[in-house]
Amino acid sequence: MDLENGPLVQVGLFRSSEGDDLFLAIHHLAVDGISWRIILEDLASVYEQAIRGDDIALPPKTASFQTYTEQLAKYAESRRLLQQADYWRAIEQHETVALPKDQTHIDKTALKKRNTVSFTLAQQETDAILKDVHNAYNTDTQDLLLASAVLAIWQWVPQKALKIALEGHGRQSEAAHHDISRTVGWFTSIYPVLLQLEPNTWDDHHEEYMIRALKITKDTLRRIPDKGFGYGVLKYMTPPEKAKIKFGKAPDITFNYLGQFEIGNRAQTETEQLDAFTFSPLGGGEDITGTWKREQSLDISALVAEGKLTVNMTYETGRFQKETIERLSQDCQYYLRKLMNHCLGKTETEKTVSDFDDRELTEEAFKNITDLLGFH
Secondary structure (H helix, E strand, O other), rough: OOOOOOOOOOEEEEOOOEEEEEEEEEEEOOHHHHHHHHHHHHHHHHHHHHHHHOOOOOOOOOOOOOHHHHHHHHHHOHHHHHHOOHHHHHHHOOOOOOOOOOOOOOHHHHHHHEEEEEEEEEEHHHHHHHOOOOOOOOHHHHHHHHHHHHHHHHOOOOOOOEEEEEEEEOOEEEEEHHOOOOOOOOOOOOOOOOOOOOOOOOOOOOOHHHHHHHHHHHHHHHHHHHHHHHHHHHHHHHOOHHOOOOOOOOEEEEEEEEEEEEHHHHHHOOOOOOOOOOOOOOOOOOOOOOOOOOOOEEEEEEEEEEEEEEEEEEEOOOOOOHHHHHHHHHHHHHHHHHHHHHHHHHOOOOHHHHHOOOOOOOEEEEEEEEHOOOOO
């Protein structure tokens, strides 16, 4: 693929006695996770229509990526965005402890090499994490996954504050002012999240603190302005003299919940299920060039495919030993199950600070109010 001259898309059809495999490769600048869902759903729909002999019909298109970027340029200097500058300035100024290095003498060549440690949950556990656990504290799947990862990291590197680069799909902001629900492109937003605990209160064996970590994760994420969409715009598009933010080094860790990749999801509410495609068992090759040096030394990602949740931890082999990341992965799985079981056993919904509109309400003040009123 040639960024300057193209192509940015390559397609191949492989035929064999066991069936056909369709290979799709699209550069990340042209496609993100949600774009893949749009493309795969449309391909499945068109394929089924062709088999039935129906006229080919797809839903209406939404705003073009060009229209979206033009609107983004206006947003970059808007009053609404500049009002977020104080929040992001405080995040950038907050220093946190770097991850420890297993290797004291780091080979720059080895830093480019990365390995992945993964775990996969059974379908029943996955269903619980997607649907059943969230009534306990008004959480969502990302809250639970990030909290379990944070708990594992806190056990590995105890500290009062942890900064993680969070990836989001970037399509939820009202700044776009257009319908982009079926627009193909790269909308991903990446922004730092600062998670803090009071000193001398952390005990990784006590259920109370695991639940506390879940609440802190949820409340922190809910109070991020515009779900983090504005951070990248301030960093890369807003004139520095207007943003007035000194952007520092990116966090060591990135986290990304990619959601559910179930081809045919759209048809589940229809009279018949589209089963045009399944994920191929054949390897697709390396999806990232070996010459790219990432900002983060540890990438944590999660997705649901074929009804099962998989959590991947990709790390620099020149910085961390495999055993270190395996322990981290095991701890993350342990905390995820502990949180899941606790939430499944809770019969009533418990509100947290972010369930109220007052953004100035602190957790301590909220606890005092609930204690006074006898709420739990």
